[in-house]
Amino acid sequence: MISVKDVSYTYMTGTPFEKVALKNISFDAADGEVLAITGHTGSGKSTLIQLVAGLIKLTSGTVEIDDLPVADKKNRRSVGIVFQYPEHQLFEETVERDIAFGPRNFGLSDAEISARVDEAMRQVGLDAGLKKSSPFELSGGQRRRVAIAGILALKPKYLILDEPTAGLDPLAKENLLREIFGDVKKSGVTIILVSHNMDDVARFANRVIVLAQGGILFVGTPRELFARDEILSRAGLEPPPVTKLLRTLGITSTALTPDEAEKIILRTFGHDK
Numbered sequence: 501m502i503s504v505k506d507v508s509y510t511y512m513t514g515t516p517f518e519k520v521a522l523k524n525i526s527f528d529a530a531d532g533e534v535l536a537i538t539g540h541t542g543s544g545k546s547t548l549i550q551l552v553a554g555l556i557k558l559t560s561g562t563v564e565i566d567d568l569p570v571a572d573k574k575n576r577r578s579v580g581i582v583f584q585y586p587e588h589q590l591f592e593e594t595v596e597r598d599i600a601f602g603p604r605n606f607g608l609s610d611a612e613i614s615a616r617v618d619e620a621m622r623q624v625g626l627d628a629g630l631k632k633s634s635p636f637e638l639s640g641g642q643r644r645r646v647a648i649a650g651i652l653a654l655k656p657k658y659l660i661l662d663e664p665t666a667g668l669d670p671l672a673k674e675n676l677l678r679e680i681f682g683d684v685k686k687s688g689v690t691i692i693l694v695s696h697n698m699d700d701v702a703r704f705a706n707r708v709i710v711l712a713q714g715g716i717l718f719v720g721t722p723r724e725l726f727a728r729d730e731i732l733s734r735a736g737l738e739p740p741p742v743t744k745l746l747r748t749l750g751i752t753s754t755a756l757t758p759d760e761a762e763k764i765i766l767r768t769f770g771h772d773k
């Protein structure tokens with residue numbers, strides 16, 4: 501379990517550029533859950549996940565992973581984080597070497613490394629035939645997958661993804677999400693998904709945290725969130741398209757998927773299915 505208690509964070513304290521990024525943040529992420537973090541640009545999402553991953557030093561409050569401080573040696577391998585546009589960090593000559601980079605630093609055997617590379621490529625839907633290719637001859641979507649595979653190959657217990665589908669075309673985005681939330685999730689990994697996209701939050705998250713100006717504005721299920729128009733508008737977020745459709749038709753209940761919206765519409769207009 502990830503347990504965040506009373507975390508605040510200020511950038512450039514004591515300078516004229518001082519900026520409070522987070523204020524009194526507390527939440528837990530239970531094992532096996534998909535927790536979405538959303539909020540307007542600048543609301544503190546990336547700062548928060550970097551604190552949770554132990555990449556920036558806590559100055560107030562605590563982050564515990566499996567009951568130990570995030571900075572504890574035992575937690576060094578617990579959290580894997582995929583930054584926004586992670587493909588910009590690829591640098592090895594081949595796809596295989598890039599994905600193997602982390603596991604190699606762990607000092608694993610060649611056989612174990614090779615097994616992890618194969619498994620991670622499968623998990624993100626990369627064809628095994630691309631192993632010897634240079635990451636630079638791949639498409640943007642494929643490069644993104646290589647970068648994510650490099651984190652999965654570390655077999656983190658907790659996986660944090662910062663806008664993993666930003667900039668991908670709709671088909672690549674859909675496939676990547678299906679792979680992450682199908683195969684990867686099945687392996688029992690706890691996922692924290694940072695996303696602006698309420699449709700993705702609706703489809704994949706068990707719970708969602710809404711940040712606004714560095715504070716928590718809302719914690720609950722996606723369905724609870726989409727029923728709270730005032731929270732969405734305060735956070736500068738739009739409900740998912742299926743819920744918007746229902747509102748346009750004058751229906752106040754909330755749908756998370758097109759199928760669910762269809763049932764509600766048929767029921768409302770008297771064509772029971």
Ligand SMILES: Nc1ncnc2c1ncn2[C@@H]1O[C@H](COP(=O)(O)OP(=O)(O)OP(=O)(O)O)[C@@H](O)[C@H]1O
Nearest residue numbers: 511512519520521540541542543544545546547548
């Ligand atoms: N390195 C930094 N130095 C100073 N201020 C920073 C730094 N990084 C972020 N901030 C400020 O902290 C606040 C929170 O930023 P953060 O990047 O966490 O927001 P975010 O929710 O991830 O935004 P986005 O949706 O645009 O990615 C913003 O006001 C930002 O300007």
Ligand SMILES: [Mg+2]
Nearest residue numbers: 545546547662
């Ligand atoms: Mg960010």
